[in-house]
Amino acid sequence: MKHEANAENEVHDVAEFTDAARNVVTPVLQLPEDIALAVVNAFTKIVRDAKRSESATTPDGDGITRFQTFEEGDVYMLEAPFDDFFADRYLMDFYNVEERGVCSRMHMHTGLRFVRMMTGPATRIRVSSLSPFEITGVTGVTPFTLAPFEDTLPDTPPGVVRTRYNLVVPPCSFVDMQIPRGVSHQFNAVGEHAVIDSVHPEESVETFREKMSGFKMMAQTVFLADELPASDTCADLPA
Template sequence: MTYDLAPGRMKRTPDHEDEILDIRRHQDPSRNRLTPVVQLPPVAAQAVVDALTGLVRAAHDRERLSPTPQGELKEAQEFEEGDVFMVEPPFEGFFADRYLMDFYDTGERDICSRMHLHTGLRFVRMMTGANTTIRVSSLSPITVRPSPSWTSPLDSFVDPLPGTPDGVHRDRYNVIVPPDSWVDMQIPRGVSHQFNAVGPNAVIDSVHPEESIETLREGMSGYRMMAQTIFLAKDKSPASTCADTTGPA
């Protein structure tokens, strides 16, 4: 299924949770902005990551023991990048929600998450612990903002997007979040992005300020997590396509 992005609705089939956009025709309408926040002592960073991933794992344990009834919002779900728990759902008069994601280690699964976009804007805080980096990617250059507390620039590089159709080349712009770090990212509506953790200790705290609004705008039949994602590849690629954190020679 391929189509052009419209200024209003983006999805052709609102309830389709695996809708694919033709990579040959997509152009990002804006750029992601990444702000280095703070680098922590290893013990402190690991404590934060463990506490937040522990919350996600506890929610998934609860879901296995007592599954959410049919028709109710399931707060513990699985995304391509990791297990997710909706900490704070929206309510009447407050249209945002908040997720925590316990990242998968791409090397352990030998799978990279796909490049994708959302029909509403996103704000994410990425946190890493010991021996773990996060590779943040987009089809557009990522603006890295200055930080008063950061001591060295983030590594960045450009490589070819894997898995494109024969004869199609798209540049992929990458920024590496180092171990023991917090980094914030602002993702405008409709802008491509891809997160892959290299290592076992990483978590995302993600706020979606217009999730309920985009649900209405896209014409979904009911509110649920993940439904307003549009993928830019049909298949996931192996870990070798995202595990490199230094870029091509």
């Protein structure tokens, strides 16, 4: 999938790109504001503590740097892979795109992902893809649903028009997303309180398959745009 295994800003042609599958999204639960805020803050504190930790910001005995940065936010590898277990787990402390002034780019990963998106008060996460989402639910169990909408992917090359499919994680909510390998996605948090708990079930496999030299979120990513788009292309959410 990667042209250069360790490249951290590899860009593929968005005009020619076709998703390998579709993202599957499952609403999980909604919480009272005070509880949601406590949960999100507890997770983001772990990431922020890691950012200040010398041991988390330098390679460990296996050569893994646990704290990293990504376009959507700071990340901390909570649980690392090992020889008998090829998965790992990350926490991501989202940037607020309204403060940052730019959105993350549409991208895909070299291995599949499972993410649980969690929001606190006055915070929403806009999730986007170049293919429609499959939204699941079980009557009597799933507590809420999501309303997908479409717009046009910004900042494409001249003459290239791609439909962008979107949904919004509401405040004080947990929403799961299963992301197959090679499927486009884009997360942007609007508000101060957003975190992702992300499981990478084939981290060691994809690193070996792509011939990468280490576990790096950026190197395990392929972007579909050269530049980060302006914040108004993702912060303008439907009411």
